[in-house]
Amino acid sequence: MDNLTILLDAPILSLQLLIDGLLVGAIFALVAYGMALVWGVMNIINIAQGEFVMLGGYVAYFLYRAGIHPLYGIPLAAVLMFVVGWVLYRAIIFRVVDRDLFTSILATFGLSILLQQLANELFGSDVRTAQSGLKTWFLFDGQVTVAQIKVLAFVIALVIGALLLWFLKRARLGQAIRATAQNARAARIMGVDTNRVYAMTFGLNAALCGAAGALVAMIWIIQPFLGLPFTARSFMIVVVAGVGNIGAVFIAGIGLGVAEEFAGFLLGAQFQTAFVFALLVLILVWRRIRLSRQRRYLS
Amino acid sequence: MTTKRTSSLVLGIGMLGLASLAAAPALSAAAQDTITLGAAVSLTGKYSTNGQHTKNGYDLAVKLVNDSGGVKVGDKHYKLKVIYYDDESTPARGAQLAERLISQDKVKYLLGPYSSGLTKAMAPVTEKYHIPMVEGNGASVSLFNKGYRYLFATLSTTEYYLKSALILLDEEAKARGKDPSKLRIAMAFENDPFSRDIRQGVLDEAKRFGMKVVVDDKLPPELNDMTATLTKVRALRPDLLLVSGHAKGAALVVRQTHELHIRVPMMATTHCDSAKVAQKQPEASEGFLCASQWDRTLSYKGPWFGTAEQFAEAFEKAYGYAPPYQGAESAAAVLVFVDAFQRANSLDPEKVRDAIAATNMQTFYGNIDFDDTGKNIAKPMVLYQIQDGKYKVVAPSKWATAKVIYPLK
Numbered sequence: 244m245d246n247l248t249i250l251l252d253a254p255i256l257s258l259q260l261l262i263d264g265l266l267v268g269a270i271f272a273l274v275a276y277g278m279a280l281v282w283g284v285m286n287i288i289n290i291a292q293g294e295f296v297m298l299g300g301y302v303a304y305f306l307y308r309a310g311i312h313p314l315y316g317i318p319l320a321a322v323l324m325f326v327v328g329w330v331l332y333r334a335i336i337f338r339v340v341d342r343d344l345f346t347s348i349l350a351t352f353g354l355s356i357l358l359q360q361l362a363n364e365l366f367g368s369d370v371r372t373a374q375s376g377l378k379t380w381f382l383f384d385g386q387v388t389v390a391q392i393k394v395l396a397f398v399i400a401l402v403i404g405a406l407l408l409w410f411l412k413r414a415r416l417g418q419a420i421r422a423t424a425q426n427a428r429a430a431r432i433m434g435v436d437t438n439r440v441y442a443m444t445f446g447l448n449a450a451l452c453g454a455a456g457a458l459v460a461m462i463w464i465i466q467p468f469l470g471l472p473f474t475a476r477s478f479m480i481v482v483v484a485g486v487g488n489i490g491a492v493f494i495a496g497i498g499l500g501v502a503e504e505f506a507g508f509l510l511g512a513q514f515q516t517a518f519v520f521a522l523l524v525l526i527l528v529w530r531r532i533r534l535s536r537q538r539r540y541l542s
Numbered sequence: 543m544t545t546k547r548t549s550s551l552v553l554g555i556g557m558l559g560l561a562s563l564a565a566a567p568a569l570s571a572a573a574q575d576t577i578t579l580g581a582a583v584s585l586t587g588k589y590s591t592n593g594q595h596t597k598n599g600y601d602l603a604v605k606l607v608n609d610s611g612g613v614k615v616g617d618k619h620y621k622l623k624v625i626y627y628d629d630e631s632t633p634a635r636g637a638q639l640a641e642r643l644i645s646q647d648k649v650k651y652l653l654g655p656y657s658s659g660l661t662k663a664m665a666p667v668t669e670k671y672h673i674p675m676v677e678g679n680g681a682s683v684s685l686f687n688k689g690y691r692y693l694f695a696t697l698s699t700t701e702y703y704l705k706s707a708l709i710l711l712d713e714e715a716k717a718r719g720k721d722p723s724k725l726r727i728a729m730a731f732e733n734d735p736f737s738r739d740i741r742q743g744v745l746d747e748a749k750r751f752g753m754k755v756v757v758d759d760k761l762p763p764e765l766n767d768m769t770a771t772l773t774k775v776r777a778l779r780p781d782l783l784l785v786s787g788h789a790k791g792a793a794l795v796v797r798q799t800h801e802l803h804i805r806v807p808m809m810a811t812t813h814c815d816s817a818k819v820a821q822k823q824p825e826a827s828e829g830f831l832c833a834s835q836w837d838r839t840l841s842y843k844g845p846w847f848g849t850a851e852q853f854a855e856a857f858e859k860a861y862g863y864a865p866p867y868q869g870a871e872s873a874a875a876v877l878v879f880v881d882a883f884q885r886a887n888s889l890d891p892e893k894v895r896d897a898i899a900a901t902n903m904q905t906f907y908g909n910i911d912f913d914d915t916g917k918n919i920a921k922p923m924v925l926y927q928i929q930d931g932k933y934k935v936v937a938p939s940k941w942a943t944a945k946v947i948y949p950l951k
Contacts, residue, residue: 368588372797374823512730512760
């Protein structure tokens with residue numbers, strides 16, 4: 244409760260937590276876009292989501308080490324991870340895409356362990372960072388700080404979200420993706436190459452994660468085992484926002500970011516993640532109650 | 543064609559037989575003169591970096607001892623050999639491998655694994671079989687309050703890790719005419735056995751000086767953001783910030799205090815060297831204090847390697863990087879065994895154990911003298927400060943080569 248007193252005494256801190264939460268949440272949203280897509284279109288919950296983020300982070304890191312500005316890592320990680328995602332689909336995921344959810348969860352879980360250990364073997368378990376060289380803005384006499392790289396991450400997440408929306412609505416492939424999501428069999432009959440759509444969707448997901456990972460390397464730290472919290476967060480975001488709604492994913496993402504910051508401040512860092520999952524349970528219970536009420540009206 | 547092939551095959555088999563005949567006596571003679579040590583270290587998994595440092599430390603010491611004639615027990619010279627297994631950074635695997643080393647490979651002396659968690663898993667096994675284990679990488683104080691008879695550690699145990707920061711703060715405050723009991727501490731420690739022990743040590747020391755703990759956060763193991771904790775630190779303006787969360791905790795606190803522009807007069811963390819903060823984040827890490835077991839600039843000197851600096855040079859030559867303290871304390875563990883074999887004048891594990899317990903020597907790594915519980919009480923923790931991108935030893939004052947910069951701006 245001491246922490247609450249601090250917050251009430253210095254309300255400016257709430258602003259700091261709010262800003263950080265919003266900015267950080269956008270990165271969670273960026274990771275969750277892809278999960279929503281893959282879940283919605285392919286009915287696969289990708290447990291290796293966080294590992295794609297991790298690999299994207301290493302792209303930015305190695306670019307940085309080669310003396311190239313890590314910001315270029317964002318597009319490069321996206322492109323490379325698209326290829327990785329596409330190859331993984333052709334090698335592994337296509338075998339489980341039509342099976343039940345449990346099979347694909349197991350497959351992607353295995354994939355996540357494989358990628359972790361592979362990264363550990365290739366890059367070592369050392370903690371890495373890439374320096375973006377961007378500065379920090381100081382507001383209110385230095386009481387509130389805003390890291391420019393986080394603002395950039397927010398903008399990128401927003402822009403990518405908008406592009407994704409446009410792509411799904413207007414682009415030919417986007418339409419094919421939506422058609423496949425609605426009814427894969429019907430889409431196939433209408434001449435959509437669903438296998439290609441799946442491969443593209445999975446690649447797109449990996450690309451989004453890769454871009455997010457490059458940002459993570461510049462904002463926090465990367466190491467081969469950072470994946471799980473990102474997988475868990477994006478799972479939570481998609482559960483809350485629903486699989487077919489990019490806008491809702493963005494809102495849920497930044498909401499999660501803000502909730503985490505405040506929980507971390509008020510309850511202590513040890514409860515930051517625990518709080519988020521407690522929240523998930525509450526939301527699911529609340530949904531269930533609401534659903535059962537609707538059902539009553541119907542009957 | 544066929545006959546030709548058959549005949550060459552016969553010839554090959556015959557040569558093989560001859561070779562093995564020739565090799566057999568040589569092999570068995572070598573086996574007689576070898577003392578085999580066993581070790582399970584983390585070569586894969588989350589401890590793989592430090593596990594490799596551990597193995598390198600062992601290998602370097604073993605090679606040096608063998609190259610300089612081996613271990614003299616009675617009038618015989620023995621070569622050292624280490625059987626390694628990869629424990630995959632998981633305690634359950636570590637315990638299995640300890641069993642395997644002892645019951646299958648018939649190893650009678652064990653070198654420790656990396657990390658307290660793995661040591662904790664393996665110690666009950668070595669106790670069961672009465673096999674002495676000297677380790678350099680399990681620092682948790684909880685390893686030494688269970689009454690283990692066969693476990694010995696060359697390093698300082700965890701409760702000492704950040705105590706020296708409080709002592710330093712107390713000294714500096716007094717020198718400026720400030721009352722230490724007015725000082726306030728913010729701390730964020732990972733919630734694992736290692737950091738919990740450090741926290742307990744800090745709490746005890748804070749009580750002794752009458753300092754007040756104003757932030758006491760526990761960091762989750764999947765730590766990737768400290769903004770919430772640091773925002774609290776900014777609000778409360780403490781005099782000392784302490785962080786312990788392995789390499790990721792160090793890398794993160796350095797990055798985020800800089801980014802959020804949080805300046806505390808004194809900031810200390812563990813694992814600076816494994817996180818390489820001075821090299822990778824030179825601007826952000828300036829002024830940070832880092833707890834360390836050992837440093838190459840210290841004036842320790844002992845048999846085999848010579849001075850700390852000479853050890854460092856040998857390590858660099860062999861592996862191409864400067865030795866982190868994990869390498870040094872591991873090499874020291876091998877030296878403890880060598881010393882004990884020679885003093886025990888026997889290879890009986892029980893006699894070797896007693897000799898280890900009676901160890902009292904100075905090495906390149908510092909003085910080694912085990913108390914009744916098996917921990918080394920003769921070597922203090924060292925505190926570095928990052929000054930102009932270099933690690934400078936600033937505490938304890940007895941070994942310090944540089945003056946601490948305090949308060950930080």
